[in-house]
Each structure stands twice: as structure tokens, then as C-alpha cells.
Amino acid sequence: MHDADKRFYGNGLPYLKLGPLKGSLIVVEGTDSVGRSTQIERLTPWLELQGYGVVNTGWIRSPLLAETINEAKAGHELNVMTFSLLYAADFADRLENQIIPALRAGFIVLADRYLYTVFARNAVMGAAPEWTRRLFGFAVVPDLVLYQKIDVRHLIPRALESKGMDYWESGMHLRLGSDIFDSFRRYQTRLIREYDRMADEFSFVTIDATRTIDEIQEDLRATIARYLAGEQPVTSPRRGAGGVSRLVRRGRVAARA
Amino acid sequence: MTPGLTTPHPYPGKLIIVEGIDGSGKSTQIALLHRWLLGRGLKVFFTEWNSSALVRRAMRRGKKKDLLTPTSFSILHAVDFADRLTYKIVPPLKAGMTVLADRYVYTAFGRDVARGVDSEWVRAMYGFAPRPDLAIYFRVPIEVSLQRILTGRTKLKYHEAGMDLGLSRDPAESFRLFQSQVLVIYDELVREFGLSVIDATADISQQQQQVRAMAAEVLGLDKGIRHARRR
Numbered sequence A: 001m002h003d004a005d006k007r008f009y010g011n012g013l014p015y016l017k018l019g020p021l022k023g024s025l026i027v028v029e030g031t032d033s034v035g036r037s038t039q040i041e042r043l044t045p046w047l048e049l050q051g052y053g054v055v056n057t058g059w060i061r062s063p064l065l066a067e068t069i070n071e072a073k074a075g076h077e078l079n080v081m082t083f084s085l086l087y088a089a090d091f092a093d094r095l096e097n098q099i100i101p102a103l104r105a106g107f108i109v110l111a112d113r114y115l116y117t118v119f120a121r122n123a124v125m126g127a128a129p130e131w132t133r134r135l136f137g138f139a140v141v142p143d144l145v146l147y148q149k150i151d152v153r154h155l156i157p158r159a160l161e162s163k164g165m166d167y168w169e170s171g172m173h174l175r176l177g178s179d180i181f182d183s184f185r186r187y188q189t190r191l192i193r194e195y196d197r198m199a200d201e202f203s204f205v206t207i208d209a210t211r212t213i214d215e216i217q218e219d220l221r222a223t224i225a226r227y228l229a230g231e232q233p234v235t236s237p238r239r240g241a242g243g244v245s246r247l248v249r250r251g252r253v254a255a256r257a
Numbered sequence B: 001m002t003p004g005l006t007t008p009h010p011y012p013g014k015l016i017i018v019e020g021i022d023g024s025g026k027s028t029q030i031a032l033l034h035r036w037l038l039g040r041g042l043k044v045f046f047t048e049w050n051s052s053a054l055v056r057r058a059m060r061r062g063k064k065k066d067l068l069t070p071t072s073f074s075i076l077h078a079v080d081f082a083d084r085l086t087y088k089i090v091p092p093l094k095a096g097m098t099v100l101a102d103r104y105v106y107t108a109f110g111r112d113v114a115r116g117v118d119s120e121w122v123r124a125m126y127g128f129a130p131r132p133d134l135a136i137y138f139r140v141p142i143e144v145s146l147q148r149i150l151t152g153r154t155k156l157k158y159h160e161a162g163m164d165l166g167l168s169r170d171p172a173e174s175f176r177l178f179q180s181q182v183l184v185i186y187d188e189l190v191r192e193f194g195l196s197v198i199d200a201t202a203d204i205s206q207q208q209q210q211v212r213a214m215a216a217e218v219l220g221l222d223k224g225i226r227h228a229r230r231r
Helices: A036-049 A066-075 A080-104 A115-125 A129-135 A152-162 A180-201 A213-228 A240-256 B026-039 B053-064 B070-094 B105-114 B119-125 B142-153 B171-193 B204-219 B225-230
Strands: A024-029 A054-058 A108-112 A144-149 A205-208 B014-019 B044-048 B098-102 B134-139 B196-199
Touching: A024 A036, A024 A080, A024 A115, A024 A213, A036 A054, A036 A108, A036 A213, A054 A080, A066 A080, A066 B053, A080 A108, A080 A115, A080 A129, A080 B070, A115 A129, A115 A180, A129 B119, A144 A180, A144 A213, A152 A180, A205 A213, B014 B026, B014 B070, B014 B105, B014 B204, B026 B044, B026 B098, B026 B134, B026 B204, B044 B070, B053 B070, B070 B098, B070 B105, B070 B119, B105 B119, B105 B171, B134 B171, B134 B204, B142 B171, B196 B204
Parallel strands: A024 A108, A024 A144, A054 A108, A144 A205, B014 B098, B014 B134, B044 B098, B134 B196
Antiparallel strands: none
16 A cells, blocks of 8 residues: 555556655646637746746647557547557656656646546446546646536537537547537537536536636636635535545645745 | 456457466467467467557657656556457457467566556556466576577567666666566466466477367367377
């Protein structure tokens, strides 16, 4: 057992001495096309203006696997196991080569999506949730998870306005509907249900993302500012092991003050 | 998802796998078994560890640029395995064929744990792997395997020697240190998963006789090499 190190979701990385993490890991989560990247693009300069060093990271951006995953997605040859494992490899690469070093050096790491996206997708695809969660047991627990919550009715025009409905984000691999529109609606409804469920379990700070870009941004900034000032964020009620991260967060904030 | 390593798989085919450190001679043995089974008229499919096209590029890139950490190294092998399981192992098992696998999940349980990843974590990651009908472990002392590799191909491979762990700058010494740890873990795996052990220092033909006897029993064939020759 590694109970000395509760900064990981599971048993962590036994061969790695994590040491003090001076920085903060802030995650922006939410379903496809909800507008995460737009918001992060604006958060970055705002934080930098205040003098914080910011590192951006996002899903499938590891130099090791980005190409492999995009190619495999194009070829439609993946199933829930290979999908999850490729995401886990991408995440492990970024975690050890980018996220942890940045946190050690005192940066704010802004992550566009985190493992919750895989948890949501896998739940919809029917993988055993226990398996997915144990697979990501080496993940560092974030300091703040900002969840952009939206309903499918508001999501549809946003998806169509931005880049359209793509094969995977419409869940076409699950054959949920007669056409891409029906499939998108059903798939995203299920995904959103999973995110909502996780909001409690992993204590997301929920941001109403049905509003305008500016309103959402304002809300995100206010939440981050409160966190950086050492205040406890207002999260969904906690259950189970999630309580650990709150203790860690308090400890970290106290150490900084 | 399949029932995992603790319960027999539901497929009509049979899964036979071989394990052992590099230089244990397992590949030679499984090749001989393959030939024998084909000669007996069986439909056989052969698959090998770390051979899927899906992760080949990432693996090559990671090794070349030294990007791999013990965890990403471990997960990439799991991707390879999951991909082969989907396309190469489960379909022939469902079709009632015999699948021969050179290395299986026990390789990850040995090597990756020797590299420092959590042993529970790696077992959970491979939780979808079907239990083999026969798993043979070729046990060999470190010096014997080292001699076999050095006389065969004269150069030790970087990861095979555990050079990524910085145990020693000398490849042979690093191999000794790293693979000795793997050997210790294999012995634990023999007990945990009930692997069948063969003494890999014995003559090739002697070992093969044992391998064929074990396979014949699992596959419900008439035993022995002699019988096969007579046909």
C-alpha cells in the first residue's frame, strides 16, 4: 500500500518520488463541442497577466502517441479496450514528461480534459467502470476540476456551428441512431449523464455552460481566483475517496500562504 | 471483456502460451510445437508479443527518443496485446482453432514490475485477458540465457537488458541485474497462476517431448512424438 501518497487516484507511480508539487493542476472538463478550448485560450493570458506561469496540456497531445491515435481513429479499428489503453498511454506520457515536471516547477497546468472524459466514454461504451478507474490509478488528483455543464439541446447548435458532428463524437461506432444527428443526440445525452454523475464522485465545480462565452469565462475566472486566493471551491457534495483531494488541497494552499 | 485470468475462457478453441526470459529458448520450442500441430492436421494460429501494427510506430519512436517511462512502456504493450486479442486471438478461439502465443500477460507482470510499476495495477490493466488453457514457463539460469543470446546475435537489446533503468553501463551486467529480478518474479507467477515449468537447460528435443505431451493432453490428442512419426 502506498497510503503515504494520497495525491494519486490509485497506487500511483511507485518508481517515482513525486516530491512537493508547488504548482496547481486545473482541469477543464465537459463534453465535445461545449467550448472548453475557447475558454482555455482566454484563461491562459488572463493567468499570465497576473504573473502565473501556465502550461497547457490536452487530450491526445503527447508526442509519443498523438499520431498513432489519430490514425487509428481514422481507420475505425479501435474498440473500448484499445481506445482506453491508448488514451492511458498518451496520458502517462504527458503526466510524467510534462504535467509533473511543470507542477514541481510551480506552474499552473491547465488541462483540456482529464481522465473523466475516458470514464464517461467508457461507461457509455459499456466497459467495466472498475477496470477503467484502476487503469488510471497512476493519475495525479487535480486541484480544481471545472466542469462545463450543458444539455444536449444547447450543445447541438454549438457543435454544428463549430466543426460539425464527427464520427466518434457522434458515437457512430455504437450505432445508436439511423443517422449522424440522431446518433449524436443519443450519444451526447448519455455522455452528459455520465459527467453529471461524476460531478459528485470527483467533486467537480459545475459551471453552467448554456450561457454566452463571456459569461462562462467570467464564472471560470471567478472560481479560479477564489481557488488561488486559498478559498475552498463550492463543489458538488463529495462521496467516497474524493475527500482525499480536499485534504491535499488544503495542505497545499496552507503551504503556499 | 472476458472473465479474466482466474476463470476458464468460454471459447471452443484452445490457447497455449509460452513464457520465459530472453534466451530461454521458448521461441524455438513454440515453433517446433507449431510445426507438429500443423502436421497433425490442426488449425493453428500463431501470435507474438509486441507485434501489432497499431503501436509499432509509437514504440519505435519512444525507444529511439528515449521518451518511454516504465508506465507508458507498460501501457503500450497492453495496447499491443488488446489489439492482438481483438483481431488475432479471440476470433480463432471462437472458431475453435488452437492459438499459440509467444509470451503472454505474464511477461508484463514480470518485466514491467521489475521496471517499477505497481503489480496490482498491471494485473488490473490486463484484467480482460483470457486464461490460457496451457501456459508453459521455460526456466533458465541467467548465465545460460546470456550465453545463448551473446553467441546467437552478439548484441543485447537496450530494453531487454533493462538499460533504461540505469542499473549498469555494461549491457551484459545490466542484463544480469534486470533479468535476475524478472526470474524471481517469474517463480512467484508460477505459483500464483499455476504455470507449467520446463527446465530450459535440457536438450531441445527433450524439452519438445515434454511440450508436446502437455499440449496433447490439453488438446485431447494421442500423446508422443513416436506416434506422430509412425503416421
